[in-house]
Amino acid sequence: MTTTAANVPDKPSLDGIEARWAAQWDADGTYRFESPVPRDQVFSIDTPPPTVSGSLHMGHVFSYTHTDTIARYRRMSGKAVFYPMGWDDNGLPTERRVQNYYGVRCDPSQPYQPGFEPPFRGDPPKKHQAIPISRPNFLELCDELVELDEQVFEDLFKRLGLSVDWNHHYATIDERSRRAGQRAFLRNVARGEAYSQEAPTLWDIDFRTAVAQAEMEDRERPAAYHKIPFERTDTGDDGPGAIEIDTTRPELLPACVALVAHPDDERYQPYFGSTVRTPLFGVEVPVVAHELAQPDKGTGIAMICTFGDTTDVTWWRELNLPMRSIIGRDGRLLPDPPGGVDPRAYAPLAGLTVKQAQRAIVEQLDEAGLLIGEPRPIEHPVKFYERGERPLEIVTSRQWYIRNGGRDPELRAALIERGTEVTWHPAHMQHRYENWVEGLNGDWLVSRQRFFGVPIPVWYPLDDQGEPRYDDLLLPDESDLPIDPSTDVPAGYTEEQRGRPGGFTGDPDIFDTWATSSLTPMIAGGWEDDPELFASVFPMDMRPQAHDIIRTWLFATMTRSHHEFGRVPWTHAALSGWILDPDRKKMSKSKGNVVTPMDLFDQYGTDAVRYWAGSARPGVDTAFSEDQMKVGRKLANKLLNVSKFVLQFGEPTDGAELAAGVTHPVDASMLAKLDAVVTEATSAFEAFDYARALERTEAFFWWFCDDYVELVKGRTYDAARPDAANSAKHALRAALSSLQRLFAPTLPFAAEEAWSWWHDVSIHASPWPTVTGLGGDVTLVDPAIEALRLVRRAKTEAKVSQRAEVATVTVHAPAELHPALDAACADLVDAGSIRELTVVEGGSLSTDVLLAEPSAP
């Protein structure tokens, strides 16, 4: 590191330093990463690509700050840090934002309009009816808006001071991501890890797309038990002898394929193997036994429908029941009844929504006297798509899946094993991973019936009837990727053959957004595109992310890396917590208490906001606290001021090295304390515990300012004792240098500002501090500080200025403390404005303080 003559401003200030230094770092390429670098000299980060269509909130600031502190530490400790940035811009959130922003909706049947101008750019009126536009027009608007959003994010992140190398960025919809996504998928297909299947699938009727297990959530919803009798076919008895079932979904009566009870349930043993007739619709269905039936729920015997819930799917599959689908992809009852269902009873239901159908059927049951008692209201959990507003239905459709262990115990065990190869921060987060993997009940559904995403790179040949032959895939060559099967043509075919019997058709679907983002370490690392880069950074060192997406992003990434490379994608997973309201509720927009990060940066300064984030333990949910930002502001300010103070003394005049220059035991003692702090902060950072590193540094720092500097500053001014003064200057400057660097990861702007007063090279390109190793006695300085405190207290109690003169101080101390007190005697006399100080033998440290008579005004 080069040292220049100190160039300290008269009035140090935090104002405006963010813009100044961000521009300087940009210009200097301070955070640039250039491959190749030997892998062991690199620290690589699989940065989370934020969903750019979402809003910027304190959660981003919080977790990205944590990662940045670690990146900065690693950089200073000598690693080449690969810290890229990605934008997650494909998928449903973008589509929805485009719809809301421009007042349009995608309708693939519309023709493309060149030069289309959307009716609005931002905030169309509520009443506005969305204009249907073609898929290409819709995708153009997606691209346009995504670019705007990404700029806003980049501005925020630069202001936050993220030490990202902005030359390394990607978007999950860009060409590189599409190529990587399609390539990885084709390889999954080739190895049998991906397959398509026609099967019952959870379906969002508003978004009209299939939904994966990981994207579901339960919500408590009101419902009602309806008790309905099923007539027994052997006795023809629909009276008291009928089997009564309780159902919350009477509208699924026409979809009923069986009744089920637990095999051990005494009440229903006699009926297993017999059949009953569905009320109203007159379908004969069997009474079957299965362990999943719960004797204590409802009447203990349930109606199996195709499909009311995922248990129905299990029963249907395991008991080989027939299919009677009645719900279409739009959530309305299909126009025609399934086989065996009385068409006259069904006709009035056709085309109704699920809700309407329920009302209609309950009415019919009631009129027919087939509703036993009143419906009994309950609250129960219902599955929703996490972004959806109406309950999920289950419809049968052809979908693509990637094996993730959900149907394969060996793969599941292998993925759990992979979890043990990752170091988790905090460690208990590994439980969530294992918990999730163990609870999987199916493979990963990766196809989505949406528009803005990576197309599934597959075509299907059409048979003579024009029906796709799904088992006979037409696949592109890897070198042609990325492709869009809706516009590109498979080898050996011509565009004219699209959709014609004997021709081909493209898969109309796109990948789930997690299918692309599960490849972020590969995309960012230049997998196959830039082998030199890839070899330098993969597998990555660190995956930072929020704990709520362990089941999605983390697990999916693990799965893809396991399939493709047979190894973990990174060696450390650092999970950050949530931001909570000051009242401990998860921060939410609806409560109107979301603060914008930019306002806080303006109000407190970026370093202050980073301080708040950096004070939170890894993985711990943390209350939003402006008080903490105020503390951070004070700390940053103090760092500037103490830097100015120390530097104003100038360099030692003896020209000695530190080891030879620190001749005073009090100074050596302070540096020994600092050594302990450096050691602790370093090991904390090595363990990804930025908060502990900050806390230790901060605690020492305030002690340094309030006690050590106060104790020795008189000596430092003392021209009569140049050796003693030089020792203090050596120690002060060495400590300042280390402190600035210890703070640099958390307070990058203030640290850089103060550092720049006496260095040419950026602090962020300077080495992490090491111990001085002078071997001072850590405890030596403490008795003197304690004595100083006692003197201060005496002055405070006497309500006089700390500057007030003291006539005599008698320090009582045990003999073993005398050498320490003697060593600091002159400093104490200075710091306490003491005329006469004596140290005498005593039990525990105490002082007799005699204040001097106040001089006449």
Added chain:
RNA sequence: GGGCGAUUAGCUCAGCUGGAAGAGCGCCACGUUCACACCGUGGAGGUCGGGAGAUCGAGACUCCCAUCGCCCACCA
């Protein structure tokens, strides 16, 4: 129902391998000291959620309980 985490001063939280209860904020009082009023000095304030156990010794270790939060689970 299963799993995980938390419970320490009015508030937000440290207290990592067991060895005399800590910090900041807030509050009170005092002080404009030649780096800092975005300041300094001092003070008050806690039977560490409850109970039991092992230990010379527990805020920390073991077990049980309570409360709060999160994740997961099969919607009759």
